[in-house]
Amino acid sequence: MSTASHQPCLGSPTETVAAPSTPGEQEQITALADTLVLGYGLHPAEITRIPEGTATDNFSIVDQTGRRHFGKVYRTQRSLDRDLASVELSEYAADGGVATARATRTREHELIATHGLLPMSLWSYVPHTETAEGTLTGARWAAVGAAMGRLHSRLATHPAAAPTLKPGAAVCEVATARSRFDKLILAYQHRPTLSEFETWALRAARERHAVLGDVERILASLPPLTVQVMHGDLAGPNVLLKNDGVAALVDFGPPTPDYLAWELMRLGCDPASFQSNGVERWIKGYTDLALAYRDANPTAPADDILSSLRVGCASMLCSAFPLSAPVERPHLVDAALESYARARHGAALTLLEQLPALEAALRDALR
Structure with missing residues (x-):
């Protein structure tokens, strides 16, 4: 969710939008405005596209009262x-006292509007925040740990799957x-x-390939570890910080069991925070x-916390993304992805070494 500040515009709901970069974006914004009116009874004064978002198209919305919202448009039915299921998991966490953004229900009390021109969800806007990507310092470490602990404690009760132990080597x-x-x-x-x-990605891929024997030994040393329902995408960009506290955990996945130690x-x-802090x-x-x-x-079993360093090191070293992006997903390659790739590769090798x-x-x- 973006925290950028925009001033409301004047005019009718379908006319008062930020200048789009393409004709297709103009059509999407117009359709979004109509869906907001039809599905939510909300009359937008401003709609601004937010560049972030890989699986959805995201928008900052200001209604005619000046209240700000966050809209997610889903690209496929x-x-x-x-x-x-992802929205429902976020609401389940919020109902348990976890800091999340709240979804706004439609006039029919649905979490996703499906009867308008665009399938979308509408969320409370979390103001004056920044993400945890590259910004974990000082008291923020403990704040993030406490927020994640509350989240995992709540999700351990989710009816989709009870926590269970599985071999750590299978991570x-x-x-x-x-x-x-x-x-x-x-x-x-x-x-x-x-x-x-x-050229750098090729060299990095060779370096990863060369240490996979070390990864095998790390995995073989792992004890059984807890698998339970997880957030699903708990990375720095999806943690919103306000000063030294966690304002919200956002962008949940569906309720899928995974290794607790890996999400921790x-x-x-977070590679950027790893680099900026030093070891x-x-x-x-x-x-x-x-x-x-x-x-x-x-x-939470002590083994999960103690093993988290090995789990994270092994998982990062086994992952080909984003080194693979120029070959498999070239449309994603930009300066930000290149910086992330270098930071993640450096963090993984440093973890292995130390x-x-x-x-x-x-x-x-x-102790």
């Missing part, structure tokens, strides 16, 4: 069952990762020319996060 498949990197390296080698980023580490090892400050921050998490979710010392520090802090 085929996935609406999954999209609805990722090294054979699959090795095959993916083989194909990716070959794809880059067959290109007649490579951009500067593609995925947010705690020593990062492990201090991560231990603060882990301690606050344990206090907020006291039933894993014993980092785990010892975490273990000492949790």
Whole structure:
């Protein structure tokens, strides 16, 4: 969700929109305005496209009273069952006291408007925030850990799946990762020319391939770990911070079981925050996060927290994305993705190199 500030415009609901970049965007904004009136009884004074969003088209909306909203337009009808399940999971978390944005129901009391020109959901706008991407410092570590602990404690009661133990070694498949990197390296080698980023991505893919034997040993050392319903996409961009507190966790996935330790580490090892803090400050921050998490979710097994560093290291090293983006999803490649790719690769290799010392520090802090 964007936190950009826009001034309301004047005019009728379908006319008072921000200048679109393409004719198609103008048509979408007009259709969105009509859907807001039809589905929600809301008359927009301003609609502004928010650039973020990979699975949805996102908009900042100001109604005629000056109140701000956040709109998510779904790109296909085929996935609406999954999209609805994601909204329902967010509401389930909110009903349990977790800080989230609230979905606004339609006139028919639906969480997703499906009878207008566009399928969409409408959300309360969380003002004056920034995301946790690259901004985890100081007291924010503990605040994020506590928010995640409350979330996991609540989702452990979700009826879709009860928490269970599964082999830690199954958190990722090294054979699959090795095959993916083989194909990716070959794809880059067959290109007649490579951009500067593609040259770097090829080198990084080779470095990942070379350490997969280490990943196998890490996975073999893992104990059974908790699998339960997760947020599904709990990364830095989906955590909204206000000063040193967590204002909201947003953009839930559907209620799908996954490894608790992976979600803990995925947010705690936000690559940009890892880089900006440096290793020593990062492990201090991560231990603060882990301690606050344990206090907020006291039933979480100690093995899940202690193993989170190994789980995160192995999972990041096995993942070919975003190194694969120029080959598989070239439309996603921009300066931000390139920066993220470099930060994530550097964080993964640093974790691997310093894993014993980092785990010892975490273990000492949790005693």
